[in-house]
Amino acid sequence: MRTLETLIGGEWVTSGAWIDVHDPADVREPLARIPALPAKDVTRAYDHAERGFALWKRTSPFERARIMTEAARLIRERLESIAADVTAENGKTLAEARGETGKAADFLDYYAGLARQRYGTLLHDVRPDTRTHTQREPIGVILVISPWNDPLITPARKLAPLLATGNAAVFKPATETPLSGLHFARALHDAGLPAGVLNVVTGRTAEIEEALLDDPRIAGVTFTGSNAVGNRIRRRLADRNVRFQGELGGKNASVVLADADLPAAAKAVVAASFGQAGQRCTATSRVIVERPAHDDFVRLLLAEVEALAVGPGSDPATTLCPLSSPRQRDSVLADIGRAVDAGATVLAGGAADPERAHGCYVLPTVLGDVTPEMAIWREEVFGPVLAVRAVEDFTQAVEAVNDSEFGLAAALFTRDLSRAYRFIDEAECGQVAVNTTTTGWDVHLPFGGFRDSGTGYKEQGEEVLRFSTRVKTVAVHY
Structure with a gap:
């Protein structure tokens, strides 16, 4: 030592x-x-x-x-x-x-x-x-x-x-x-x-x-x-x-519209949600999907999550690292448990890694059947947990993004340029991305959130x- x-x-x-x-x-x-x-x-x-x-x-x-x-x-x-x-x-x-x-x-x-x-x-x-x-x-x-x-x-x-x-x-x-x-x-x-x-x-x-x-x-x-x-x-x-x-804090949302490149959106959302085990202030923790694309997107999302390799950060093969401390691990697991008790469905993960009990691991978790009243939708978790919710159209998607006390980062996935610029104008966030992740802002780019995010x-x-x-x-x- x-x-x-x-x-x-x-x-x-x-x-x-x-x-x-x-x-x-x-x-x-x-x-x-x-x-x-x-x-x-x-x-x-x-x-x-x-x-x-x-x-x-x-x-x-x-x-x-x-x-x-x-x-x-x-x-x-x-x-x-x-x-x-x-x-x-x-x-x-x-x-x-x-x-x-x-x-x-x-x-x-x-x-x-x-x-x-x-x-x-x-x-x-x-x-x-x-x-x-x-x-x-x-x-x-x-x-x-x-x-x-x-x-x-x-x-x-x-x-x-x-x-x-x-x-x-x-x-x-x-x-x-x-x-x-x-x-x-x-x-x-x-x-x-x-x-x-x-x-x-x-x-x-x-x-x-x-x-x-x-x-x-x-x-x-x-x-x-x-x-x-x-x-x-x-x-x-x-x-x-x-x-x-x-x-x-942040409770960052990514919106996936029905016209989006769904495989690319799934890859980007997983990168934004599970990089650093979700321990980024700009990590995507909510994904809002236009209903016609919901089932296909979730299938692609779960395939990307399944491909993540959980392990120590020192292992070059690892793509999902442990959380930073036992306290953080236990806090994230408690948040997942409360979400399930409130009616959310575990689509992937949802537990500690039983093969690595001496570390601070939480398996990459995707939750479905989430409603806007649930704490998992509204409160920052700061771990590898992603909540998925379907909406009817673009207007509802923007409303869902803005229905938060936070306003740090948001992303939209679409091929429609007019809706992209509407989203840029209407999203109440300090960082807005289109067809890319909520994370990854460079040194010369002003950084910070609205509302209670900063x-x-x-x-x-x-x-x-x-x-x-x-x-x-x-x-x-x-």
């Missing part, structure tokens, strides 16, 4: 107390341990971040870009070892982990490029002999809280833009999957990031929550995770001048700069 250190003030430190990290493919023995920092070390991280910000905001954007580009190079150089740790702590397949590692480097490269671009706008001024412009400035120390499902790409998505724009960060990786985030921090550290600009807090959230969230030096919090936790953080920050960026600040692309910068307006009379 490896013993890891964490990064505080430019130094790799331990605490004397430890948290074990397990491989969800077999949870009998821990694979590593990380420091369980006490609250005083969290405060120390903010001390260093405050000093780091004072230096980093005055650092040339070209130097920031150089450091980030070098960090991206180091991540690519270390890709195999990093991907192995992503798989080991999270469970996802090596193919998925390699893709995640490469995309983390892409985020650094993309925002290194943006660091060189314009940072303000020249404006006309009604006053004579007056030149007016705006300029963007960093906001300060930002707390980054990342989830366990994408333990490398989510920190990269959050940290790269805020570092490129001159902010400092205190980063809290998920307790279940800290190795990936530590790899990201090490690459930046080795690339020459000044001490204190990035500080990584590992520990038990219940023991450090007050120190983590209540420090008066926090200028912004960016969080990805459940609505329950996100709303608790939002309420905690409500009476302070602290920005909150939340990427929260907040007003998007991630990715140039949109994220609205969160990590503030605008100053300047007038000069000459």
